[in-house]
Amino acid sequence: MEFLLSGILAITWQQVIMYCIGGLLIYLAIGKGFEPALLMPMGFGAILVNLPLSGVLDQILEGGIESHGIIQWLFETTIESSEALPILLFIGIGAMIDFGPLLSNPKMMIFGAAAQFGIFFTIALACLFGFDLKDAASIGIIGAADGPTSIMVSQIFDSKYMGAIAVAAYSYMALVPIIQPFAIKLVTTQKERSIRMPYNPRNISKLTRILFPIIVTIIAGLIAPMSVSLVGFLMFGNLLRECGCLNSLSQTAQNEFANIITLLLGITISFSMQAENFVRFETFLIMLLGLVAFIFDSIGGVLFAKLMNLFLKEKINPMIGAAGISAFPMSARVIQKLAMAEDKQNHLLMHAIGANVSGQIGSVIAGGIILYLIPQFVK
Amino acid sequence: MLSAQAITNFLISLEIMGLGMAGIFTVILVIMLVVFLLGKIGGKQEEDLQD
Numbered sequence: 001m002e003f004l005l006s007g008i009l010a011i012t013w014q015q016v017i018m019y020c021i022g023g024l025l026i027y028l029a030i031g032k033g034f035e036p037a038l039l040m041p042m043g044f045g046a047i048l049v050n051l052p053l054s055g056v057l058d059q060i061l062e063g064g065i066e067s068h069g070i071i072q073w074l075f076e077t078t079i080e081s082s083e084a085l086p087i088l089l090f091i092g093i094g095a096m097i098d099f100g101p102l103l104s105n106p107k108m109m110i111f112g113a114a115a116q117f118g119i120f121f122t123i124a125l126a127c128l129f130g131f132d133l134k135d136a137a138s139i140g141i142i143g144a145a146d147g148p149t150s151i152m153v154s155q156i157f158d159s160k161y162m163g164a165i166a167v168a169a170y171s172y173m174a175l176v177p178i179i180q181p182f183a184i185k186l187v188t189t190q191k192e193r194s195i196r197m198p199y200n201p202r203n204i205s206k207l208t209r210i211l212f213p214i215i216v217t218i219i220a221g222l223i224a225p226m227s228v229s230l231v232g233f234l235m236f237g238n239l240l241r242e243c244g245c246l247n248s249l250s251q252t253a254q255n256e257f258a259n260i261i262t263l264l265l266g267i268t269i270s271f272s273m274q275a276e277n278f279v280r281f282e283t284f285l286i287m288l289l290g291l292v293a294f295i296f297d298s299i300g301g302v303l304f305a306k307l308m309n310l311f312l313k314e315k316i317n318p319m320i321g322a323a324g325i326s327a328f329p330m331s332a333r334v335i336q337k338l339a340m341a342e343d344k345q346n347h348l349l350m351h352a353i354g355a356n357v358s359g360q361i362g363s364v365i366a367g368g369i370i371l372y373l374i375p376q377f378v379k
Numbered sequence: 380m381l382s383a384q385a386i387t388n389f390l391i392s393l394e395i396m397g398l399g400m401a402g403i404f405t406v407i408l409v410i411m412l413v414v415f416l417l418g419k420i421g422g423k424q425e426e427d428l429q430d
Contacts (some may be wrong), residue, residue, distance in 0.1 A: 013382060028391070041381055052408055058417035102414075103414060103417075103418070106411050106414040106415055106418070107411075109410065109411045109414065110404075110407060110411065111408040112407055113403045113404045113408075115404075116399075116400070116403050117400065118398050120392070120395065120396035120400060121396070122390055123395060124392040124393060124396060125419070126392075127385060127391075127392045128381060128385055128389050129385075129391040130381075130382065130385050131388075131389075132384075132388065133388050133391060133392070136388065136392060137395075162402045192418045202418065204418075208414075208418065210415070212414065215410070215413050215417075216410055219406060219410055219413065220406055220410075221407050223402070223405060223406050223409065224402060226405055227406075231403070254395060304427050308395070358407070361407070361410070362407060365402075365406050365407070366382075366399065366403055369398075369399050369402045369403060370395075370399065373398055373399060373402075377391045377394075377395065
């Protein structure tokens with residue numbers, strides 16, 4: 001009967017830590033409601049892949065018999081060899097986004113660029129901590145506040161820290177309501193946070209809504225070709241939404257399709273959370289650097305808005321700059337809440353949503369640009 | 380102490396920061412310009428339809 005004890009006897013202390021981490025992720029998902037669609041499958045997957053001789057991973061059994069594991073197979077086929085899952089998820093995300101607030105107020109688009117600063121700041125910081133350029137870039141992209149982009153970039157750069165990067169990206173996205181107010185208050189005064197902005201939306205024609213995803217894809221594809229798989233699928237999803245003749249496809253992309261991909265992505269990414277790759281000091285550093293990335297994204301956006309205010313007659317509430325990160329729609333809601341905390345009559349939500357959806361575009365372009373730039377410098 | 384490789388990578392990362400941010404701003408500014416133009420054309424078409 002000794003075989004019944006073989007699993008228990010094979011447990012390592014690192015695996016026990018992973019059970020605790022898995023339990024923590026499940027608690028954050030269920031108990032606190034932090035990104036439950038991703039953190040719950042990732043937490044459960046972290047336990048699954050760390051059970052000794054786990055059947056969800058490939059194993060060589062006694063007698064040389066090979067056993068194939070489902071999570072390893074999913075990872076190798078849908079993430080490692082094709083990046084299919086993170087890219088496909090963008091169809092669903094694109095179908096969910098209404099770019100109307102951005103199209104009616106295109107000035108807000110600039111914050112989608114400014115609030116990517118944290119990515120590059122963190123790459124520089126990660127280099128100082130001794131990470132090589134590819135790993136530093138994979139860590140910096142946590143600041144895209146966009147899980148699929150983080151997974152895709154770290155996979156293409158073959159980063160051994162992908163598990164930690166995915167956990168950091170999704171955890172901090174869930175913590176945006178805590179991180180952003182702190183970062184914004186660091187660099188704004190109460191008077192600045194109270195600036196009111198009138199909202200005068202103009203009508204957006206159907207033609208504009210249809211042309212927008214096509215034009216963005218072409219521009220991003222021509223200027224930053226590596227971003228085209230991310231931008232292209234995001235905009236394809238949006239075109240499904242806006243074309244008006246594919247409502248059932250659009251609804252499927254927004255709901256069933258996005259849900260299936262999210263479910264599979266969460267459990268599949270747990271492959272990279274095996275104890276020997278995850279329980280190490282670098283994971284702690286990556287969590288810290290991820291936080292820095294989110295903080296400096298917000299600070300970058302706010303400071304850029306303050307810079308613009310030096311030249312503008314009608315001032316922009318600098319908090320809008322922080323909404324240029326990709327965490328949609330959480331970031332826009334945070335800005336609205338902060339504005340209301342200073343002045344109950346100050347309604348910034350639509351401006352913030354404009355900047356926030358621009359952040360979606362900015363983050364995938366940032367991912368594409370990093371994928372293009374880093375190999376130029378790596379020998 | 381920082382290794383020589385870390386300092387080299389840091390200096391490269393500053394260059395990447397400059398190029399990357401410039402690249403993102405360029406793409407976004409071009410998209411912004413096109414959206415402004417689309418807005419103008421769309422607005423003009425609406426006015427024509429009202430006339």
